Amino acid sequence: MQTRKILLSEDEMPRQWYNILADIKMNPPLGPDGKPVNPEALAAVFPMNLIEQEVSTERWIDIPEEVLKVYSIWRPSPLVRALSLEKALDTPAKIYFKNESLSPPGSHKPNTAVPQAYYNKVFGIKKITTETGAGQWGSALSFACAQYGIECKVFMVRISFDQKPYRKSMMAVWGGNCIASPSNETKAGRDALEKDPNTPGSLGIAISEAIEAAISDETGQTRYSLGSVLNHVLMHQTVIGLEAKKQLEKVGEYPDVIIGCAGGGSNFSGLSLPFVYDKLNGKQIDIYPVEPSACPTITRAPFVYDHGDTAGYTPLLPMHSLGHGFVPAPIHAGGLRYHGMAPIVSQLVSEGIMEAKAVTQLEAYKAGIIVARTEGIIPAPETNHALACVIDEAKKAKEEGKEKVILFNWSGHGLLDLAAYDNYFSGKMKDFILTDEEMLKSEEIFANYPKPALLKNR
Amino acid sequence: MQTRKILLSEDEMPRQWYNILADIKMNPPLGPDGKPVNPEALAAVFPMNLIEQEVSTERWIDIPEEVLKVYSIWRPSPLVRALSLEKALDTPAKIYFKNESLSPPGSHKPNTAVPQAYYNKVFGIKKITTETGAGQWGSALSFACAQYGIECKVFMVRISFDQKPYRKSMMAVWGGNCIASPSNETKAGRDALEKDPNTPGSLGIAISEAIEAAISDETGQTRYSLGSVLNHVLMHQTVIGLEAKKQLEKVGEYPDVIIGCAGGGSNFSGLSLPFVYDKLNGKQIDIYPVEPSACPTITRAPFVYDHGDTAGYTPLLPMHSLGHGFVPAPIHAGGLRYHGMAPIVSQLVSEGIMEAKAVTQLEAYKAGIIVARTEGIIPAPETNHALACVIDEAKKAKEEGKEKVILFNWSGHGLLDLAAYDNYFSGKMKDFILTDEEMLKSEEIFANYPKPALLKNR
Numbered sequence: 001m002q003t004r005k006i007l008l009s010e011d012e013m014p015r016q017w018y019n020i021l022a023d024i025k026m027n028p029p030l031g032p033d034g035k036p037v038n039p040e041a042l043a044a045v046f047p048m049n050l051i052e053q054e055v056s057t058e059r060w061i062d063i064p065e066e067v068l069k070v071y072s073i074w075r076p077s078p079l080v081r082a083l084s085l086e087k088a089l090d091t092p093a094k095i096y097f098k099n100e101s102l103s104p105p106g107s108h109k110p111n112t113a114v115p116q117a118y119y120n121k122v123f124g125i126k127k128i129t130t131e132t133g134a135g136q137w138g139s140a141l142s143f144a145c146a147q148y149g150i151e152c153k154v155f156m157v158r159i160s161f162d163q164k165p166y167r168k169s170m171m172a173v174w175g176g177n178c179i180a181s182p183s184n185e186t187k188a189g190r191d192a193l194e195k196d197p198n199t200p201g202s203l204g205i206a207i208s209e210a211i212e213a214a215i216s217d218e219t220g221q222t223r224y225s226l227g228s229v230l231n232h233v234l235m236h237q238t239v240i241g242l243e244a245k246k247q248l249e250k251v252g253e254y255p256d257v258i259i260g261c262a263g264g265g266s267n268f269s270g271l272s273l274p275f276v277y278d279k280l281n282g283k284q285i286d287i288y289p290v291e292p293s294a295c296p297t298i299t300r301a302p303f304v305y306d307h308g309d310t311a312g313y314t315p316l317l318p319m320h321s322l323g324h325g326f327v328p329a330p331i332h333a334g335g336l337r338y339h340g341m342a343p344i345v346s347q348l349v350s351e352g353i354m355e356a357k358a359v360t361q362l363e364a365y366k367a368g369i370i371v372a373r374t375e376g377i378i379p380a381p382e383t384n385h386a387l388a389c390v391i392d393e394a395k396k397a398k399e400e401g402k403e404k405v406i407l408f409n410w411s412g413h414g415l416l417d418l419a420a421y422d423n424y425f426s427g428k429m430k431d432f433i434l435t436d437e438e439m440l441k442s443e444e445i446f447a448n449y450p451k452p453a454l455l456k457n458r
Numbered sequence: 459m460q461t462r463k464i465l466l467s468e469d470e471m472p473r474q475w476y477n478i479l480a481d482i483k484m485n486p487p488l489g490p491d492g493k494p495v496n497p498e499a500l501a502a503v504f505p506m507n508l509i510e511q512e513v514s515t516e517r518w519i520d521i522p523e524e525v526l527k528v529y530s531i532w533r534p535s536p537l538v539r540a541l542s543l544e545k546a547l548d549t550p551a552k553i554y555f556k557n558e559s560l561s562p563p564g565s566h567k568p569n570t571a572v573p574q575a576y577y578n579k580v581f582g583i584k585k586i587t588t589e590t591g592a593g594q595w596g597s598a599l600s601f602a603c604a605q606y607g608i609e610c611k612v613f614m615v616r617i618s619f620d621q622k623p624y625r626k627s628m629m630a631v632w633g634g635n636c637i638a639s640p641s642n643e644t645k646a647g648r649d650a651l652e653k654d655p656n657t658p659g660s661l662g663i664a665i666s667e668a669i670e671a672a673i674s675d676e677t678g679q680t681r682y683s684l685g686s687v688l689n690h691v692l693m694h695q696t697v698i699g700l701e702a703k704k705q706l707e708k709v710g711e712y713p714d715v716i717i718g719c720a721g722g723g724s725n726f727s728g729l730s731l732p733f734v735y736d737k738l739n740g741k742q743i744d745i746y747p748v749e750p751s752a753c754p755t756i757t758r759a760p761f762v763y764d765h766g767d768t769a770g771y772t773p774l775l776p777m778h779s780l781g782h783g784f785v786p787a788p789i790h791a792g793g794l795r796y797h798g799m800a801p802i803v804s805q806l807v808s809e810g811i812m813e814a815k816a817v818t819q820l821e822a823y824k825a826g827i828i829v830a831r832t833e834g835i836i837p838a839p840e841t842n843h844a845l846a847c848v849i850d851e852a853k854k855a856k857e858e859g860k861e862k863v864i865l866f867n868w869s870g871h872g873l874l875d876l877a878a879y880d881n882y883f884s885g886k887m888k889d890f891i892l893t894d895e896e897m898l899k900s901e902e903i904f905a906n907y908p909k910p911a912l913l914k915n916r
Contacts, residue, residue, distance in 0.1 A: 001523060003468050004530040010461050065459060072462040073834045084605075102560055104834040106873065146831045147542075169876035172883055173830045372631050373604045376531045376562040415564065415873045418627035425630055 004083055006096075006247040008076035014242040015063055017235045020273045022059035023280055026347055027318035027452040030305060034450060037315045044215045045224050047123035050116065053232040061235065063115070070114045070147045074103040075239065079247035080410075084374040086394070093397035093404045094253065095390060098244050098271060100411055101377060105170065107412030108267040109140030109227055112236035116225050117144035126221040127151035129213045131181065131206030134160055134334025135167025136380075136412065137227035142176025155181035155189075155209045158201035160334065166416055181206040188212050188311070202327070203338075204310020211313055228264025229308055229317070229342045237270025240409060245274055248407070255285060255407035257393050261385040262289035262298065262356075263335045265342030271409040272354070273344070279353060280458055287354040289345060290389045292364070294432035295328040297321060297341045298349045298356035300439055304446040306340055318452035319346040323445040329432035331361050332420035333381035335411075351457050359388040360431040365424040367391050368414070380412035381420050462541055464554075464705040466534035472700040473521055475693045478731045480517035481738055484805055485776035485910040488763060492908060495773045502673045503682045505581035508574065511690040519693065521573070528572045528605045532561040533697065537705035538868075542832035544852070551855035551862045552711065553848060556702050556729060558869055559835060563628065565870030566725040567598030567685055570694035574683050575602035584679040585609035587671045589639065589664030592618055592792025593625025594838075594870065595685035600634025613639035613647075613667045616659035618792065624874055639664040646670050646769070660785070661796075662768020669771055686722025687766055687775070687800045695728025698867060703732055706865070713743060713865035715851050719843040720747035720756065720814075721793045723800030729867040730812070731802070737811060738916055745812040747803060748847045750822070752890035753786040755779060755799045756807045756814035758897055762904040764798055776910035777804040781903040787890035789819050790878035791839035793869075809915055817846040818889040823882040825849050826872070838870035839878050 028036035039051045046054070053061060063071075082095040100108035120128055128150055132138030138154035145152035154176055161168060161180040171178045179185070181201045182192035188208035192199055199205075214224035226233060248254060258275055260268030268289045279285050291298060297320040306321035308314035321340040322328075328337040341349075348354045368384035370391065371377075379387060390408050397404040414421070423429045486494035497509045504512070511519060521529075540553040558566035578586055586608055590596030596612035603610035612634055619626060619638040629636045637643070639659045640650035646666035650657055657663075672682035684691060706712060716733055718726030726747045737743050749756060755778040764779035766772040777798045780786075784797040799807075806812045826842035828849065829835075837845060848866050855862045872879070881887045 001468070001526055001530070004527075005468060007465055007467065009465065010459070010463065068459055069462075070834075072459070104836065143834060147834070165880075166873075166876040169880050170836065170873075173827060173836050173872075173876070173879050175831060369631060373633060376528075376601060376605070378562065378628065378631050414631075415624075415628075418624040418631070421631050422623075422627050 002083060003081070005078040005080050006250055007078055008243060008246060010072045012246060013068060013071060013076050014239055016060040017063060018238040018242060018274050018277065019056060019059055019061055019235050020276060020344060021057045021231060023277060024347065024457040025455045026343060027455065029315040029317050030450060031315055045211060047120050047125055047223050049119045049123055050232055053235065054230055064118060067115045067118050076243045077102055079244055082375055085371055088370065088374045089391065089394045089398070091394040091398045092401060093394045093406050095394060095406045096248065097408050097410045098240050100240060100267065100409060101413035105136065105140040105143045106415065107136050107140065107380065108237060108240060108270060108409070109137050110144055111239055111270060112227065112233045112266065113140040113144035114147065115236050117141065117148050117150055120223055121148040121150055124221065125150065125223050127153060127217070128223055128225045129153045129155070129210040130225045130227065131155045131203060131210045133157050133203050133337065135164055136335055138176065138178060139167055139170040140227070141225060142171040142174040145176065146174040152176040153213060154178040155183065155206040157181055157203055157206050158199070164416070181209050183209060186212040202310060207309040208311045208313060228266040229340070231344060233266050234269040234273065234342055234344055237266050238273050240270035241272060241274035244271060244407060253405050256404040257286045257288065257406045259288045259290060259386050259389050259393065259406065259408040261336060261382045261411060262291050262341065262345060263338045263382065265289070265345040267409050267411040269342060269345055276348060276353060288357050288389055289349070289354055290357045290359060290385045292331055292333055292336045292385055293358045293360045294331045294434065295322065295337055296358050296434060297339070298346065299358040300434070302443055302446060303346055303350045303452060305450045305452060306446070308340060316450065317343050319343050320349065323442040326442060331432060332417060332423070333385060335382045336385065347455065353458060357389050359385050360433065362429060362431050363388045365429060377410065378414045379410065380414045381417050383411045386411070460541060461539070463536040463538050464708055465536055466701060466704060468530045468534070470704060471526060471529060471534050472697055474518040475521060476696040476700060476732050476735065477514060477517055477519055477693050478734060478802060479515045479689060481735060482805065482915040483913045484801060485913065487773040487775050488908060489773055503669060505578050505583055505681050507577045507581055508690055511693065512688055522576060525573045525576050529697070534701045535560055537702055540833055543829055546828065546832045547849065547852045547856070549852040549856045550859060551852045551864050553852060553864045554706065555866050555868045556698050558698060558725065558867060559871035563594070563598040563601045564873065565594050565598065565838065566695060566698060566728060566867070567594050568602055569697055569728060570685065570691045570724065571598040571602035572605065573694050575599065575606045575608055578681055579606045579608055582679065583608065583681050585611060585675070586681060586683045587611045587613070587668040588683045588685065589613045589661060589668045591615050591661050591795065593622055594793055596634065596636060597625055597628040598685070599683060600629040600632040603634065604632040610634040611671060612636040613641065613664040615639055615661055615664050616657070622874070639667050641667060644670040660768060665767040666769045666771060686724040687798070689802060691724050692727040692731065692800055692802055695724050696731050698728035699730060699732035702729060702865060711863050714862040715744045715746065715864045717746045717748060717844050717847050717851065717864065717866040719794060719840045719869060720749050720799065720803060721796045721840060723747070723803040725867050725869040727800060727803055734806060734811060746815050746847055747807070747812055748815045748817060748843045750789055750791055750794045750843055751816045751818045752789045752892065753780065753795055754816050754892060755797070756804065757816040758892070760901055760904060761804055761808045761910055763908045763910060764904070766798060774908065775801050777801050778807065781900045784900060789890060790875060790881070791822070791843060793840040794843060805913065811916060815847050817843050818891065820887060820889050821846045823887060835868065836872045837868065838872045839875050841869045844869070
């Protein structure tokens with residue numbers, strides 16, 4: 001019988017994260033004055049130990065023992081050979097995936113939620129605030145905070161709060177306090193409610209509320225936490241790719257193609273960055289971040305300086321962006337509805353080290369159902385986007401008659417997103433593709449913004 | 459760092475199930491004439507290869523290669539040392555659990571759904587019918603049928619069909635066809651609808667519909683499948699306990715106490731029966747099936763002959779039963795709302811080889827939340843009943859100052875049952891405990907039924 005899962009013991013778990021900032025040049029974030037941001041300026045928002053990680057250029061950062069202990073609840077995650085999918089597609093390609101859906105919150109998000117909660121704890125912080133859209137991040141942070149006995153407060157975009165009540169319930173089981181945003185608890189929230197008492201809310205408002213709730217705590221014991229985009233978040237996720245490398249080594253394989261869905265960029269980077277290191281050192285690998293056609297940042301939007309949030313509270317980040325005022329169409333993959341993209345991914349795409357792909361929602365779900373009926377696991381809406389690209393690549397390998405090794409990240413399961421599958425089966429699911437006119441509009445926004453410099457990382 | 463998960467490789471997966479009928483005497487099932495049922499009488503309902511397993515007295519039955527291949531999607535399941543829970547309870551007990559929540563449908567159910575689908579396939583069957591209450595079994599069978607390319611038709615009790623729409627969505631993703639029962643597709647369904655067009659349905663009616671749909675297919679290519687209670691179902695589940703034994707051996711441990719929740723008895727038996735074998739051969743182990751106080755079959759109901767279904771279509775089975783007309787209170791643990799108990803468990807309890815426990819719904823959820831916040835995984839409502847007993851035993855070990863080894867089965871996750879946790883947190887969750895008067899009523903039912911003989915298995 002062919003082995004399906006390549007396992008690592010807990011002893012084999014990576015003891016360090018990989019920090020790609022040691023190996024590539026990046027444009028710095030800019031403050032309101034147009035000058036590079038001083039780390040101290042962020043001290044009211046993040047604990048200093050995480051700010052240090054954000055700007056570190058050390059290649060390897062130790063994973064603390066107390067983080068490893070919590071990781072061991074679900075890590076190392078299995079590397080799975082998708083034998084049944086290969087058979088169904090009759091492809092000569094060997095398809096492997098990291099199964100990140102096995103964590104208690106059901107996604108890759110706790111890979112960073114756990115260390116973030118830990119470093120806040122060590123820094124003496126008693127309470128963490130955050131925002132959440134569809135709820136994956138809010139539940140992962142609630143889970144992590146329960147492990148270290150920290151309070152967790154989640155501002156959840158009202159429309160999701162109302163439409164996805166079970167994410168809120170998950171947070172409650174872990175002791176997280178989830179409230180609808182805009183709320184009456186912050187000035188940002190009250191302002192938004194005054195403007196429109198029936199507003200569905202937005203990620204931008206929720207971020208504003210969470211930051212305000214953190215910095216306005218007079219005890220100084222509250223900080224804010226972000227689930228994607230930032231350098232240290234991507235670095236925590238590299239545990240995925242580092243494990244995958246060890247696992248592939250065990251079976252004597254190395255990937256020709258690496259695929260992951262990309263919203264803010266964290267799960268994709270987690271898998272791919274340790275292999276980008278190899279590519280920078282001469283390895284030939286095709287690396288594909290896959291985004292939804294409804295929110296095409298790296299396939300169509302310009303590489304610019306833009307704010308990470310809608311309200312413009314964050315520094316300007318060098319990234320592919322549709323504009324911080326851009327509101328993506330209501331696709332089910334809430335985790336891919338972000339106007340920008342992690343600066344690291346943006347930089348690597350702009351230099352051609354990674355090649356961005358976009359798929360439509362219908363293509364994504366069609367792929368997801370094929371994979372659910374073969375590999376068994378029901379994929380998250382976000383993961384479905386990666387799967388559409390995986391199936392394309394497997395078919396291409398068949399046409400070319402090549403025994404390629406394809407590696408992808410199964411970012412999460414879809415057990416809390418089953419309504420989206422109903423939507424697909426009912427024939428009511430829509431595709432959303434941005435028109436050229438809409439794209440031009442987003443380019444105009446950036447006419448007066450500073451431009452990232454051209455850098456050469458290979 | 460202390461190891462949390464004891465893993466087995468796929469090579470170490472058990473190659474045989476353990477059949478306890480080789481080691482204990484049982485009362486036979488009785489037909490309408492009061493005589494032991496002839497296996498051939500069941501041929502229209504089940505495929506003959508499964509009927510042979512049901513009555514086999516071979517101790518070891520080979521697990522087919524094609525079943526092992528599908529098992530390998532999630533098996534072997536990890537044996538987890540509940541380090542965080544031990545710490546929170548400050549107990550000298552060592553607590554281990556088999557994590558059966560990692561299967562794609564999220565419970566232990568596919569351990570038998572997969573071989574049942576396989577044996578039907580081998581027997582030339584094209585379509586399987588079944589009933590489901592809360593939906594765990596229907597989704598597990600849909601998953602299994604997708605693996606072998608068999609059609610799956612699930613009759614789901616209407617009230618659950620309406621209240622738990624996402625179980626139906628899961629089945630659809632795997633290609634299962636789930637309809638509300640009573641339906642217009644069977645005579646049993648039409649009769650029920652004629653009697654009461656607004657009936658919420660019942661497991662009894664759904665079983666009747668599923669059996670009728672199977673036996674009335676004139677091509678002879680449809681059979682019916684049951685997810686618990688029967689001997690072959692419990693035998694398939696023994697893969698849990700056989701793995702657990704190997705895993706405990708690896709760390710040089712043997713359980714003093716074994717705990718599992720028990721509705722029909724299959725997850726509990728899956729873990730415990732391989733250890734019952736040891737107990738029959740002289741080992742000292744306390745073995746506790748835990749049921750809800752709202753449906754106290756093995757703690758309070760008599761050991762009798764009763765029908766497995768409400769309508770009385772099945773043979774008379776020797777079991778602890780509240781009467782086949784008994785309608786349990788609407789507790790959230792749908793999988794524990796069964797009027798009877800597997801004959802094997804009933805027999806072993808009646809002889810004192812296992813000692814039944816009952817806990818209330820509120821006790822169960824209180825325990826579930828403690829465990830979710832320590833071990834991380836959100837437990838299924840059914841699992842919460844086992845957890846209440848685990849915590850009791852761990853506290854008892856502390857009082858006695860004994861370093862006991864406690865082993866329990868984590869039968870499933872609660873990600874599709876989060877509304878129940880909301881109900882708990884809102885303070886609206888109710889306890890249901892049967893009065894003595896209600897119990898007496900159920901004893902009266904059996905006045906004219908045949909009685910199981912006294913047997914001595916130790």
